[in-house]
Amino acid sequence: MSLVAVLLILAGAFLIFYGFRLKWKENRVQKDLKNLYYAQLSYGDEEPPPGPTNEKDDGVYPGRPKPPLPLPEEPILPGDEEDPEMQFDFSKLKPIALLSIPKVKLEVVVVEGTKSSDLLYAVGHFTGTALPGEKGNVAIAGHRTFVSGQFFKRLDELEPGDRIEMEYNGNHYVYRVTETWVVLPDETWVIGETKESVITLVTCTPPRSTSHRLIIRGVLDENP
DSSP: OOHHHHHHHHHHHHHHHHHHHHHHHHHHHHHHHHHHHHHHHHHTTSOOOOOOOSTTSOSOOOOOOOOOOOOOSSOOOOOSOOOTTOOOOGGGOOEEEEEEEGGGTEEEEEEEOOSHHHHSSSEEEOTTSOOTTSSEEEEEEOOOBTTTBOTTTTGGGOOTTOEEEEEETTEEEEEEEEEEEEEOTTOGGGGSOOSSEEEEEEEEESTTOOSEEEEEEEEEOSOO
8 A cells, every 4th residue: 555545544534533523522512511501590690509610621610691791893703714822711601592493403502702712612692782582683603614613504504484593591582584695704784783683693605715704684583
């Protein structure tokens, strides 16, 4: 067997191992985020019991979502590019809600914030936008690539009428997709305030590219 063939086999084996490793960690982080989310619901306004702060440990992690802060002066719709300086710290993630989309078999914890570290193993709520069930625009970002996260990889399959479900603070909300479109990364008006209760999902498009953003807009269904 030639050296080139051996190298190709090793490279393929590494990619397979790397993929399984990423998926294993994604599932594990999601499980712990969900545990923390439900612990916060159980304790209400009280602080949840302390837990391990090292993300290598199992169990419920401490921390609670803080009240939304004003949007940055120049918010940027996040892309799928990797951040070489990112240092992932589980204890800094703040789960605030659960997002599910039955059509694409998605159920994922929503954390507060849209930094690279927030979106690696979850989807993120744009700080300062509305919260589920409120009047205004609930804006959420997610990735769709192999390395930076792929929760929103099938978002382009959604059509008007499809359900987007949110669980927040013990309540269940259903949004119905009304429209989809594509914008440039600097068109941040899509996450701006609205008079209606809407949800806006943001991800890169086409897959494995950061040139544009796919936008999914839904309106709160008052009689789901």
